[in-house]
Amino acid sequence: MTEKLFTVAGTATNADGTTKARFANDLVARIKILNKSKCTDINLMELPEPMTKLQALQFLQAQGVTDGDAGYAVSAKLAEKSKVAKKGEVKVKAAKPAVGKATKPSLKSIRARKPAVTAEQLLDTVGDALL
Numbered sequence: 001m002t003e004k005l006f007t008v009a010g011t012a013t014n015a016d017g018t019t020k021a022r023f024a025n026d027l028v029a030r031i032k033i034l035n036k037s038k039c040t041d042i043n044l045m046e047l048p049e050p051m052t053k054l055q056a057l058q059f060l061q062a063q064g065v066t067d068g069d070a071g072y073a074v075s076a077k078l079a080e081k082s083k084v085a086k087k088g089e090v091k092v093k094a095a096k097p098a099v100g101k102a103t104k105p106s107l108k109s110i111r112a113r114k115p116a117v118t119a120e121q122l123l124d125t126v127g128d129a130l131l
Contacts, residue, residue, distance in 0.1 A: 009056035010044030011070040019069035021060075021077040023053055043070060054081040 015038040024030035
């Protein structure tokens with residue numbers, strides 16, 4: 001299942017006074033629909049590339065949509081979308097480490113390592129350097 005991508009995102013205040021985050025693919029058509037629904041404070045912007053809702057919300061925050069009701073609407077929706085992503089409803093694939101790159105060692109393998117320098121050798125070296 002693929003997530004839908006949007007090219008326009010922003011906020012608008014409904015006729016009842018609630019401010020919501022809005023997403024669309026056609027800026028002009030979306031503004032016309034919001035005006036027809038008697039929405040006010042319409043603040044939509046075109047995204048630099050097609051984005052998911054989560055990406056678009058992060059972009060809006062990066063652009064400074066953080067004040068007043070609009071900022072609250074973006075933050076609330078971002079928190080909601082982040083929770084969805086954490087629950088696993090949005091699939092994120094981790095890249096496998098490239099060949100030759102070290103993977104995270106286990107505690108057992110760390111304990112099994114033999115020190116390359118003994119404490120006595122270290123003290124001898126430091127003692128010689130101080131003299």
